[in-house]
Amino acid sequence: MNLLDIEDLWVRFPTRQGVFDAVRGVSFSLGRERLGIVGESGSGKSMTGRAILRLIRKPGIVEANHIGLEGRDLLQLTEREMRSVRGKQISMVMQDPKFSLNPVVTVGEQLMEAYLQHNSGSKSRAKKMAIEMLENVSIRNPERVMRAYPHEVSGGMGQRIMIAMMLIPNPKILIADEPTSALDVSVQRQVLNIMDGLVKERGMGLIFISHDLNLVSEFCDRVLIMYAGRIVEVCEADKLHQAQHPYTQGLLNSLPRLDEKCAHLSVLTRDPAWSDAPSVRG
């Protein structure tokens, strides 16, 4: 059984010029796999992730036939029921940790709270889990970081703390929105390994949102390519080089290659027909 089934998802924003559709009829399923969503800025990747958790701010509107989490339709849940889904069942790591950590509460208290909110257990158990998770995301001095306030840690460390916090409740699904963009390459690798381990060992489903096609093709099992709010192509990650859609081909051609001398990168030309074609099922 799939962990998540999304049927005909739309995210709409009323504007003065009329309604803007940021996500247009997207359908896909997620198993116990690493599913990448790639596309350029504004293609609707983040809105798709946020809509699953019903985190689109007003006046934005989310519509779908079905957002099924192991058979339960998330669109039918009350806001209270939805709060118990967020974190425990589905967690999301956002692009910028500054907006997700509470500035007036220490890192340690926030991590312990993330554990205690979804698990019964003592404070000392919560502390132990928090320290263990910080170590897992390669934070060398976890005891000291536990006592720090969010503004006292660097951007890269903030991102790792966020990832630790999202993984503490042991969610079934993790939606990671550009989770490693602020990290240097070696830490990026470590964080990807942690997420990889969770998919393989605990059977977690991962939605990995990124504009970095190279990274996604290396790290994910399957890739959805989004353009103008729609899925234009779905590929097995190791078969991306066989992609059929001209947009995917254009993205691949515009990647810099280390093994070839290249005077300039090709520029991606777009066909207006790409925006009108119906969304492909992922």
Ligand SMILES: Nc1ncnc2c1ncn2[C@@H]1O[C@H](COP(=O)(O)OP(=O)(O)OP(=O)(O)O)[C@@H](O)[C@H]1O
């Ligand atoms: N409140 C809003 N009102 C109107 N349009 C919005 C609003 N919020 C987002 N959008 C639009 O929705 C579209 C999709 O945004 P989204 O953040 O999903 O893109 P993205 O593919 O994740 O890009 P990025 O990689 O830059 O985050 C964008 O064109 C954006 O301008």
